[in-house]
Amino acid sequence: MKNALITIAIASYNNGKYIERCVESVIHQTYQNLEIIIVDDGSSDDTFSRLEKFKSDKRIKIVCKENGGLSSVRQLALEIAQGDYINFIDADDYLADFYAERMLSKILQDKSNVCVCSTLFINELGVVLSGETNTFLCKDSKSPIYVNPQKLSNSRDTEIKQLHLSDSWNKMYDVSFLKSTGVRFCMPKGLNGTDTIFNRLLVLHSPIYSTISVKGYIHVIYNSSAVHRKQKNLLKSFLIISEKTIEECEKMGIRHQLDDYISRRLYTRLYIAYIDVYKETAGYKEALSKLSNMYATYNNFVNEHKIKRIKITKLMPWSVLIFTLMLKYLRPVVPVYIKIREYFV
Numbered sequence: 001m002k003n004a005l006i007t008i009a010i011a012s013y014n015n016g017k018y019i020e021r022c023v024e025s026v027i028h029q030t031y032q033n034l035e036i037i038i039v040d041d042g043s044s045d046d047t048f049s050r051l052e053k054f055k056s057d058k059r060i061k062i063v064c065k066e067n068g069g070l071s072s073v074r075q076l077a078l079e080i081a082q083g084d085y086i087n088f089i090d091a092d093d094y095l096a097d098f099y100a101e102r103m104l105s106k107i108l109q110d111k112s113n114v115c116v117c118s119t120l121f122i123n124e125l126g127v128v129l130s131g132e133t134n135t136f137l138c139k140d141s142k143s144p145i146y147v148n149p150q151k152l153s154n155s156r157d158t159e160i161k162q163l164h165l166s167d168s169w170n171k172m173y174d175v176s177f178l179k180s181t182g183v184r185f186c187m188p189k190g191l192n193g194t195d196t197i198f199n200r201l202l203v204l205h206s207p208i209y210s211t212i213s214v215k216g217y218i219h220v221i222y223n224s225s226a227v228h229r230k231q232k233n234l235l236k237s238f239l240i241i242s243e244k245t246i247e248e249c250e251k252m253g254i255r256h257q258l259d260d261y262i263s264r265r266l267y268t269r270l271y272i273a274y275i276d277v278y279k280e281t282a283g284y285k286e287a288l289s290k291l292s293n294m295y296a297t298y299n300n301f302v303n304e305h306k307i308k309r310i311k312i313t314k315l316m317p318w319s320v321l322i323f324t325l326m327l328k329y330l331r332p333v334v335p336v337y338i339k340i341r342e343y344f345v
Contacts, residue, residue: 002108006100007035007083007175011073015091016045018220023054025094025218031101035083036060038091039076042067069189074168074198078178078185086175088168088195092220096120099216103172106210110144113177113207116163117216119170124222132221136170138162138211145209149257152203155264155315162211165199170217181205186244193237200241200265201248204258234276235294238269239301246305263308270298271323278338287335295327 008026012019019038026036036059040047054060065076074088085104089095099117107115121132145159152160164170183201187194245262249255255262274294281287302309312324319341326334 003033004084004104004108005033005035005082006031006104006172007037007077007081007086008095008100009074009077009081009086009088010036010038010091011041011070011077011088012038012043012047012091013041013067013070013073014043014045014047016043016047016050018092019047019050020053022089022091022094023051023060025097026089027054027057027059028097029095029100030098031104034059034100035081037063037077037081039063039065039073041065041069041073067189069187070194071185071187072189074185074194078175081175083175085172086178087172089217090169092222093169094218094220096214096216096218098214100172102212102214102216106141106212107172107174110141110208110210112144112210113174114163114202115172115210115212117170117212117214119164119167119217119219120215121219121221124220129221132219133215136164136219138164138213140213141209141211145211146206147203147209148206149204149254149261153258153261159209163199163203163209165203166196168195168198169219171199177207178202183248187237187240191237191240192232192234193241196237197241197244200245204245204248204252204254232276235270235273235297238266238273239297241269242266242301242307243305246307259308263310266298266302266307267310267324268317268320270294271320274323274334275338275342278335279342281335284335287338288332291327291331291334295331 010022038060042065051062063076077088078086085107103115103117116138118138119133119136121129123129139162151157181202183198185194185198187197242262246255249258274291277290277294278287281290310324316324322337323334326337
């Protein structure tokens with residue numbers, strides 16, 4: 001399939017300021033057999049006037065829809081895609097010119113279902129964010145990475161961590177494989193985790209992955225980025241991800257094999273959600289109150305869905321281990337610990 005058709009699906013919402021840079025980076029790829037789908041989610045800015053200059057490129061399809069959130073945009077693109085492979089990217093980011101070619105070469109070489117590349121993070125001034133970039137580095141996989149329930153359950157598996165399942169923009173997917181799984185983008189509008197829930201459900205279907213070290217995707221962090229948005233309600237997103245994961249596991253008959261995985265993922269996300277909420281608290285009393293409310297919500301969810309209780313183990317990351325011990329024995333100290341941790345990290 002050296003002449004495979006690649007769909008590059010661009011998600012846009014009021015990205016007029018950046019859309020030209022993104023599209024330019026796509027149309028000038030070294031690999032040219034592309035279908036370029038731009039799905040606009042009800043923009044009210046000048047996105048459409050800025051796209052006029054690209055209408056002569058017959059590879060480009062512009063689809064307009066009512067605002068429904070990122071999941072609805074990604075899912076619509078997947079449903080109408082004609083390509084053999086698909087990449088999902090965001091209109092305020094852009095691609096290295098070799099992105100599609102290098103990803104396709106690796107996915108064909110390994111006969112894999114998904115290929116993951118390293119990501120370059122920059123701020124809106126173009127300054128490289130080394131911390132985030134280093135976190136999203138991949139190594140060149142020497143052979144295909146086969147994922148199964150046993151591998152997922154191994155909390156120390158370094159290959160799983162390299163797959164960066166929180167995002168879709170650093171990945172190329174085999175369309176036929178995606179459609180065979182029935183996995184959909186399904187995070188409700190207004191909540192973070194559109195790509196996370198998709199990849200966390202997809203990984204249950206034992207995909208074959210490849211990874212490449214080159215930084216093919218350039219992710220720009222703006223002051224208005226979702227990562228900086230206040231009141232993200234991450235715990236609600238994480239509970240939805242856990243619930244959908246449980247449903248998918250039960251449908252596939254692998255729930256019993258992944259009980260520890262489900263428990264560990266949910267509990268770690270409780271920790272992440274609390275740190276995010278803590279940043280928006282007015283003081284100690286509010287921080288402690290929110291912790292208690294979140295922990296009660298977590299406990300109710302665990303009981304309702306019959307999830308295993310998290311086990312305290314030295315294999316936990318040290319930050320999660322300390323959080324766990326304090327939550328169990330010294331809950332009033334947790335806000336103080338988070339404050340100290342945030343100061344030094």
